Amino acid sequence: MMDSEGALPQVQEIEQEGVGGGTNKKMEVKNETKKKKKKRSSYFPRFGCFRIEHDASGGGFDIEVVDESGQRPTPTHLIIMINGLVGSAQNWKFAAKQFLKRYPEDTIVHCSERNSSMLTFDGVDVMGDRLAEEVISVIKRHPSVQKISFVGHSLGGLVARYAIAKLYGRDISMELSQGNGHCESQISDQECHDRKYEGKIAGLEPINFITSATPHLGSRGHKQVPMFCGFYSLEKAVSRVAGVFGKTGKHLFLTDRDNGKPPLLLQMVHDSEDIKFLSALRSFKRRVAYANVLYDQLVGWSTSSIRRRKELPKHLSRHEKYPHIVNVETTKSTSVADEVPDESKVSSGSSKLDYEEEMIKSLTTMSWDRIDVSFSGSMQKILAHSTIQVKTYRINSDGADVIQHMIDNFQI
Numbered sequence: 001m002m003d004s005e006g007a008l009p010q011v012q013e014i015e016q017e018g019v020g021g022g023t024n025k026k027m028e029v030k031n032e033t034k035k036k037k038k039k040r041s042s043y044f045p046r047f048g049c050f051r052i053e054h055d056a057s058g059g060g061f062d063i064e065v066v067d068e069s070g071q072r073p074t075p076t077h078l079i080i081m082i083n084g085l086v087g088s089a090q091n092w093k094f095a096a097k098q099f100l101k102r103y104p105e106d107t108i109v110h111c112s113e114r115n116s117s118m119l120t121f122d123g124v125d126v127m128g129d130r131l132a133e134e135v136i137s138v139i140k141r142h143p144s145v146q147k148i149s150f151v152g153h154s155l156g157g158l159v160a161r162y163a164i165a166k167l168y169g170r171d172i173s174m175e176l177s178q179g180n181g182h183c184e185s186q187i188s189d190q191e192c193h194d195r196k197y198e199g200k201i202a203g204l205e206p207i208n209f210i211t212s213a214t215p216h217l218g219s220r221g222h223k224q225v226p227m228f229c230g231f232y233s234l235e236k237a238v239s240r241v242a243g244v245f246g247k248t249g250k251h252l253f254l255t256d257r258d259n260g261k262p263p264l265l266l267q268m269v270h271d272s273e274d275i276k277f278l279s280a281l282r283s284f285k286r287r288v289a290y291a292n293v294l295y296d297q298l299v300g301w302s303t304s305s306i307r308r309r310k311e312l313p314k315h316l317s318r319h320e321k322y323p324h325i326v327n328v329e330t331t332k333s334t335s336v337a338d339e340v341p342d343e344s345k346v347s348s349g350s351s352k353l354d355y356e357e358e359m360i361k362s363l364t365t366m367s368w369d370r371i372d373v374s375f376s377g378s379m380q381k382i383l384a385h386s387t388i389q390v391k392t393y394r395i396n397s398d399g400a401d402v403i404q405h406m407i408d409n410f411q412i
Contacts, residue, residue, distance in 0.1 A: 060089040060113030060134065062141070063096045065104040075108040077412060078145040078204065080135055082112045084154025084213075085120045085248070087391075089113040091153065094390045095403045102407050108145065110138045115159060121246030124155075124264055128162025132202075135163065136172050139202055148201050149208035149284075151406070153389045154299060155248065157214025161268060161281060164209070167202040168280035199283045207411050209284040212402075213292055213388050216363060217303040217356050218265045219252040254355055266355055269362035282366045286411055290402065293326060293374040295384035305370045306363050313372065322401040327372035334364050369409075373402055 051072065054061045066072040079099060081092035089111035096109040114134045115127040139145060152160040200206065250256040254263040261267065268277045281287065291304035293316065302309050316326040373388055375381040380398045387399040 060111050062108055062110050062138065063093075063100060064108045065100050073105040074144045075106060075142070076145055077103070077107045077147040077149065077207070078138065078142065079107055079109045079149045079151060080112060080131075080138070080160070081109060082131060082150065082152040082156030082160050083116065083120075084152075084156045084389075086117055087120065087153070087156070088116040091389060091391045092151070094393050094400075095151070095406070098400075098403055099407055099410070103410075103412060106412050108142055110135075112156075115156075120155060121248050123247030124158050124162050124251045124268075126247065127155075127159045128166060131159055131163040132166040135167060135202055139172060139204065146204060147207050147412075148204040149206075149210070149410070151208075151210045151212070152214060153212045153391075154214055154385065155252075157211030157216070158251075158265070158268075160209070160211070161277065164201050164206070164280040164283075165268070165275045165277040168276050168283065169198055169200065170202055172202050201280065201283065206280075206284040208286045208288065209281065210286075210288040210290070210406060211304075212290040212406075213296055213299045213304050213385055214289070215252060215299045215303045216289070216306050217359050218254050218263075219299075219303070220254045220355070263355065266358065269359050278362065278365070281363075286369065287366060288369040288371065288406075288409075290371045290373055290388060290406070292384045292388055293372050293376075295375055295381040296388075297382075298385045301372075305372065306360060306368060307370070308357075308360060316372065316374065318374075319405075322405045324373050324375055324378070324398065324401055325371060325405055326374045327370075329370040329372075331364065331368050331370065333366045334361075371402075371405065373399075375399075 049066055051066045052061050052063050064072055064075060079096075081089075081096060083089065083091045092111045096111055099107060099109055112131060112134055114130040115122075119130075120127065135148075139148075150160040150164065152158075247256070251264045254265055256263050271278045289305050291301055292299070293301050296304075301307075301312055305312070313327050313329070319325040319328070373384075375384050375387055375398055378387075378398045380387045380396060383396060386392070387396040388402055390396045390399040390403055393400075
């Protein structure tokens with residue numbers, strides 16, 4: 001793990017005008033010193049600098065690697081990073097740079113900005129729609145990309161789950177004949193199009209779907225919000241006033257029932273005719289859930305690792321290479337899909353239905369890598385929710401090994 005920011009190459013940031021005199025801004029980050037330790041040199045690119053290009057519409061920024069002459073490779077893998085509640089694109093800046101140091105030629109990283117600050121109270125669905133449109137605009141700027149991955153922190157993981165469902169099977173080119181290849185004459189253009197884009201996200205191959213301290217099961221009861229100390233009366237009182245956190249609060253506490261429909265998070269573990277939440281998530285080659293075991297006051301261990309409380313590991317041990325990783329578990333998909341209540345039962349509003357149990361059953365019909373994290377013994381443990389992301393390096397640097405674990409296991 002990197003002990004201080006000084007352990008990284010020294011950099012200087014230079015702000016320049018956008019290309020063609022536009023409103024876009026470009027920032028180059030130049031390496032002025034080389035890493036002295038040989039064993040880490042492979043992590044750093046042989047290119048001269050990063051290029052950070054801000055979207056003029058306020059849609060976040062792209063980070064890519066360029067050489068000393070300003071030429072850039074042709075990346076094929078787009079990584080979308082999404083912030084959590086009251087967050088911003090800047091929260092992922094440290095992790096984005098680490099990804100590019102490891103995969104300088106293959107990737108371009110986009111840190112989303114469409115759902116920042118107070119906009120994060122607008123609701124998971126509204127934010128998911130905004131993110132989906134943002135992803136489309138990024139793909140159009142980078143036509144070379146062929147693969148796509150998502151990395152979401154906290155609420156950002158839920159927003160990403162909604163967005164991928166909106167993008168699932170969607171052709172952004174709007175040109176059915178372009179690149180479709182040859183279809184049988186008896187097959188309609190629409191069916192030919194559907195076959196091409198089935199299993200893809202905005203026309204790209206889905207690879208990694210990674211969440212970090214994300215409340216997949218919501219924040220309702222079962223000690224899912226540790227700061228309430230497990231007091232049911234306090235949890236119940238807060239759920240009643242969840243609206244103070246806007247539409248997002250209602251979604252997280254599962255108190256929304258718009259037009260008689262079940263809570264949104266419950267809808268998001270099913271496919272419907274209009275939107276394929278489960279199919280979109282299942283289309284990724286890898287699904288990973290990083291979860292704080294302790295000290296995360298906002299998101300509990302079971303909701304972020306998609307487990308029942310009785311399933312939480314009892315025996316934890318620190319990883320030799322990644323000191324804050326205390327458990328790694330790869331689960332296979334379950335074969336209980338037929339036990340998951342269908343949407344008609346959910347919509348009936350039966351009080352006997354355990355929302356949490358249904359979400360777990362549905363989400364675990366596909367495989368997940370569960371990575372349990374503990375900052376016990378660290379002075380930064382009280383900031384565990386931000387440290388797992390390395391939100392601000394100066395005060396969250398202990399999470400750097402968690403980011404490195406994410407990078408080392410990332411599938412290109």
